Amino acid sequence: MASLEVSGLTKSFGATHVLHGIDLAVEDGEMIVIVGASGCGKSTLLRIVAGLETASSGSIRIAGREVSALEPAERDIAMVFQNYALYPHMTVEQNMAYGLKIRGLPKPEIARRVAEAAGLLGIGPLLARRPRQLSGGQRQRVAMGRAIVREPKLFLFDEPLSNLDAKLRVQMRAEIRRLQRRLGVTSLFVTHDQTEAMTLGDRLVVMHAGHAAQIASPMEIWARPADTYVAGFIGSPAMNFLEGTLAEGGQVVALKAGPVLRFADGPRAGGEGRPLTIGIRPEHVELAEGGIPLPLDLVEPLGSETVLHGRLPGGEALVVKLAGPGPGAQSLPVALPAAALHVFDGETGKRLDP
Amino acid sequence: MRKTVFNGTALPLLLLTPQLVITAIFFLWPAGAAIWQSLLQEDPWGMSSQFVGLRNFTEVLAEPEWRGAAWNTLIFSSSVAVLAMGTALFLAVQADKSIRGANIYRTLLVWPYAVAPAIAAVLWLFLFHPSIGLVGRALNEAGVAWDYKLNGNQAMLLVIVAAAWKQVSYNFIFFLAGLQSIPRSVLEAAAIDGAKPVRRFWTIILPLLSPTAFFLLVVNLVYAFFDTFGVIHALTGGGPGKATETLIYKVYVEGVQNVNLGSSSAQSVILMILVIALTAVQFRFIERKVHY
Amino acid sequence: MRRYWSSLWPHLWLLLGVLIFAAPIYITLIGSTHDASTIGRGDVPLLPGSHAVENYTAAWVSGGSGRFTVSPASRMLLNSTIMALCIAVGKIVISLLSAYAVVFFRFPGRMIAFWTIFMTLMLPVEVRIIPTYQVIVSMDLFNSMAGLTIPLIASATATLLFRQFFLTIPEEYVEAAKMDGAGPMRFFRDILLPLSVTNIAALFVILFIYGWNQYLWPLLVVNDRSLETIVVGMAKMIGTGDAQNEWNVIMAMAVLALLPPVAVVLLMQRWFLKGLTETEK
Numbered sequence: 001m002a003s004l005e006v007s008g009l010t011k012s013f014g015a016t017h018v019l020h021g022i023d024l025a026v027e028d029g030e031m032i033v034i035v036g037a038s039g040c041g042k043s044t045l046l047r048i049v050a051g052l053e054t055a056s057s058g059s060i061r062i063a064g065r066e067v068s069a070l071e072p073a074e075r076d077i078a079m080v081f082q083n084y085a086l087y088p089h090m091t092v093e094q095n096m097a098y099g100l101k102i103r104g105l106p107k108p109e110i111a112r113r114v115a116e117a118a119g120l121l122g123i124g125p126l127l128a129r130r131p132r133q134l135s136g137g138q139r140q141r142v143a144m145g146r147a148i149v150r151e152p153k154l155f156l157f158d159e160p161l162s163n164l165d166a167k168l169r170v171q172m173r174a175e176i177r178r179l180q181r182r183l184g185v186t187s188l189f190v191t192h193d194q195t196e197a198m199t200l201g202d203r204l205v206v207m208h209a210g211h212a213a214q215i216a217s218p219m220e221i222w223a224r225p226a227d228t229y230v231a232g233f234i235g236s237p238a239m240n241f242l243e244g245t246l247a248e249g250g251q252v253v254a255l256k257a258g259p260v261l262r263f264a265d266g267p268r269a270g271g272e273g274r275p276l277t278i279g280i281r282p283e284h285v286e287l288a289e290g291g292i293p294l295p296l297d298l299v300e301p302l303g304s305e306t307v308l309h310g311r312l313p314g315g316e317a318l319v320v321k322l323a324g325p326g327p328g329a330q331s332l333p334v335a336l337p338a339a340a341l342h343v344f345d346g347e348t349g350k351r352l353d354p
Numbered sequence: 355m356r357k358t359v360f361n362g363t364a365l366p367l368l369l370l371t372p373q374l375v376i377t378a379i380f381f382l383w384p385a386g387a388a389i390w391q392s393l394l395q396e397d398p399w400g401m402s403s404q405f406v407g408l409r410n411f412t413e414v415l416a417e418p419e420w421r422g423a424a425w426n427t428l429i430f431s432s433s434v435a436v437l438a439m440g441t442a443l444f445l446a447v448q449a450d451k452s453i454r455g456a457n458i459y460r461t462l463l464v465w466p467y468a469v470a471p472a473i474a475a476v477l478w479l480f481l482f483h484p485s486i487g488l489v490g491r492a493l494n495e496a497g498v499a500w501d502y503k504l505n506g507n508q509a510m511l512l513v514i515v516a517a518a519w520k521q522v523s524y525n526f527i528f529f530l531a532g533l534q535s536i537p538r539s540v541l542e543a544a545a546i547d548g549a550k551p552v553r554r555f556w557t558i559i560l561p562l563l564s565p566t567a568f569f570l571l572v573v574n575l576v577y578a579f580f581d582t583f584g585v586i587h588a589l590t591g592g593g594p595g596k597a598t599e600t601l602i603y604k605v606y607v608e609g610v611q612n613v614n615l616g617s618s619s620a621q622s623v624i625l626m627i628l629v630i631a632l633t634a635v636q637f638r639f640i641e642r643k644v645h646y
Numbered sequence: 647m648r649r650y651w652s653s654l655w656p657h658l659w660l661l662l663g664v665l666i667f668a669a670p671i672y673i674t675l676i677g678s679t680h681d682a683s684t685i686g687r688g689d690v691p692l693l694p695g696s697h698a699v700e701n702y703t704a705a706w707v708s709g710g711s712g713r714f715t716v717s718p719a720s721r722m723l724l725n726s727t728i729m730a731l732c733i734a735v736g737k738i739v740i741s742l743l744s745a746y747a748v749v750f751f752r753f754p755g756r757m758i759a760f761w762t763i764f765m766t767l768m769l770p771v772e773v774r775i776i777p778t779y780q781v782i783v784s785m786d787l788f789n790s791m792a793g794l795t796i797p798l799i800a801s802a803t804a805t806l807l808f809r810q811f812f813l814t815i816p817e818e819y820v821e822a823a824k825m826d827g828a829g830p831m832r833f834f835r836d837i838l839l840p841l842s843v844t845n846i847a848a849l850f851v852i853l854f855i856y857g858w859n860q861y862l863w864p865l866l867v868v869n870d871r872s873l874e875t876i877v878v879g880m881a882k883m884i885g886t887g888d889a890q891n892e893w894n895v896i897m898a899m900a901v902l903a904l905l906p907p908v909a910v911v912l913l914m915q916r917w918f919l920k921g922l923t924e925t926e927k
Contacts, residue, residue: 085818085819468908470903470904519667
């Protein structure tokens with residue numbers, strides 16, 4: 001039985017449709033990351049699951065129980081907020097205990113849970129402090145602690161790392177992942193950062209304009225993006241897109257930039273001249289003697305790798321990522337290996353498989 | 355606009371009840387009654403009243419006494435505003451020059467705010483009383499015939515000074531805050547551009563201070579119109595003659611002493627319109643302040 | 647040398663200002679330590695005299711024995727304190743409740759309620775003297791502490807201030823409270839009130855002074871000596887300002903009347919400045 005089941009969830013604010021029917025089943029102990037650009041509806045989805053907003057239609061079941069009509073506190077969930085939302089006038093201990101106190105748990109039980117969570121997070125020495133006496137990372141831990149003590153069926157994370165500096169973010173990211181594995185609590189994690197999404201999630205939900213564009217494991221999404229939006233969103237630097245048309249009975253694509261490429265994995269359906277969008281990740285572009293000449297207009301050295309920006313003969317931009325230091329030349333001959341191509345419909349942007 | 359709110363209708367209405375009940379009974383109902391009574395005329399014995407439309411208003415506006423009071427109000431309010439704001443601005447500019455001293459001077463200058471207008475009047479009376487006051491006696495000995503109880507202009511001068519004295523501290527606090535919020539870098543840039551201190555004051559500081567000044571002007575006018583009733587009542591009782599009778603004072607005299615309800619109500623309504631206009635101006639201004 | 651002088655001028659001006667501001671108070675303080683005949687002669691001394699104890703005692707226990715006698719200062723100070731506290735606390739309580747309702751709930755009539763409260767800004771007691779007085783009389787509240795205070799505790803200013811402050815409280819606190827299972831009143835008590843403490847303190851200073859300094863309203867609705875407040879009583883003692891008044895006792899009375907609000911401002915200056923600048927935003 002799935003820990004969380006969302007089906008047919010829609011949400012509109014007046015005439016604005018924010019969510020267009022989301023279906024999602026989260027297995028017990030799974031960490032699902034909802035990722036997307038701002039305004040894609042990812043936060044709304046999380047807030048509806050939390051009970052902070054009501055859906056226009058659809059159902060939400062947590063551990064088999066329909067919760068749509070329940071108050072947030074009755075849903076057996078816990079939430080970590082973007083700005084942590086620690087009550088500033090309460091100590092760390094009081095912050096963690098507040099929800100349990102309202103639920104009427106006996107004092108020794110509250111103390112036990114708080115001590116346990118504090119030990120787990122290494123915030124034992126901070127229990128008597130107030131939020132403003134804590135660093136960003138410490139606040140983050142307290143916010144986690146407040147969620148853990150509730151021993152919920154479902155954890156909700158609303159961009160909890162976005163207020164931290166880059167270094168701390170990486171560190172907390174790993175910590176959250178370890179903790180979640182250890183506690184085995186089903187989690188829903190919202191972020192706009194694709195690296196965060198890739199590293200944290202068992203599966204990702206890539207949201208786009210109120211739809212779930214793709215729900216799959218990080219590697220699956222990276223290797224077989226469902227459409228050009230997902231393809232462009234996941235991966236850094238972003239995937240290159242080149243225009244072309246189908247030719248030779250679906251065996252090849254004729255790129256606007258000139259070259260004709262044969263599909264490695266078989267022919268695509270459709271008539272001659274069907275418009276296609278061909279995607280290739282910058283790291284898959286190869287240097288090849290006698291390849292397409294690519295004049296460079298920008299070279300970004302990153303140490304272990306180099307990112308090159310250039311323009312193909314047709315004027316389309318192409319980004320290339322090379323291992324090691326970049327070449328000294330002003331122009332490079334490049335090849336687009338057939339095995340690394342992603343083929344999308346030129347009009348709908350949907351992935352085309354053989 | 356808040357996205358997350360609590361549910362329920364009964365609870366918020368219950369929470370609002372005390373405020374709304376008091377507002378309805380002591381504000382809206384009397385205001386409505388004032389408007390209604392302003393359209394009626396009572397017979398001299400208060401036995402019956404009849405609807406007379408706007409006659410009370412036309413009578414009030416034509417009355418020389420009312421016009422006199424309006425004139426007094428104009429003189430009084432503008433003098434109080436100019437005196438209180440001018441003094442406060444001058445002192446605030448001086449205090450702003452000394453970075454460490456500003457807070458000490460503020461402490462030494464804020465307390466008159468706490469003194470009731472009526473008490474302020476009494477304090478100044480101790481100085482300017484013709485026979486027991488230090489200054490009053492000195493003036494008389496110097497040959498100036500000083501007696502605010504006989505000379506209308508002197509009475510007006512005294513209530514203006516007492517009313518302004520109390521308001522300076524309020525203006526001082528706001529002017530000083532306004533001055534302190536002008537970025538030093540702007541003044542330094544002007545100094546590098548070669549502007550001398552006096553020029554800096556007129557071309558940089560004053561324009562940047564104008565929102566504060568405008569806000570204070572409205573506050574000072576409202577203060578002079580309404581809050582200074584105590585000053586006049588305690589010090590001159592509107593006299594000598596009617597030399598210091600302002601519009602508010604006249605409403606009080608008409609309604610409480612002469613019990614002329616129609617006329618008093620019409621005057622109240624005129625004042626109401628005045629307050630609404632001032633409040634509207636003030637909020638227009640605040641709205642603009644938010645935007646820039 | 648020029649630099650030295652130019653930095654000295656501002657201080658000289660400010661000291662002059664401070665002196666002018668303090669002069670009336672100083673004269674009053676000095677006057678309250680001399681006997682009636684010294685002041686009546688008009689030879690106002692500049693140094694304290696030796697009659698302080700008897701003047702203040704007279705003011706405290708009898709309220710003067712001249713033609714314009716009032717209640718003893720002890721009585722009037724008590725009345726003023728009760729009135730100022732009732733007004734300040736009453737305004738804060740009902741404004742907190744109504745601002746809370748307007749900001750944290752959505753219900754039919756919300757905007758009507760808000761604008762109704764807002765309208766009181768435009769209806770100071772001075773423009774509705776007689777009808778308000780009639781309401782008090784018809785409700786049998788004439789000559790009562792309730793009549794003195796209740797009509798003054800509606801407050802648009804305080805409601806607007808709290809509303810402004812509540813709007814700055816992060817959305818997430820409400821959400822976290824909902825997650826924790828706190829209902830509306832629990833949220834109000836456990837989270838909102840503790841967060842509002844500094845605002846309440848700031849507003850209290852301003853409102854206490856407002857209440858203490860009331861003049862026209864007490865003048866209208868109270869004529870019972872036992873309910874007289876010190877500001878009104880003080881002004882009554884002056885009468886027509888005759889030189890034969892007991893000026894020494896009047897001056898002692900004036901000092902007693904201005905001491906409490908001035909002390910509140912000076913002791914709570916930080917809150918006072920915050921309250922002043924925020925109520926006028």
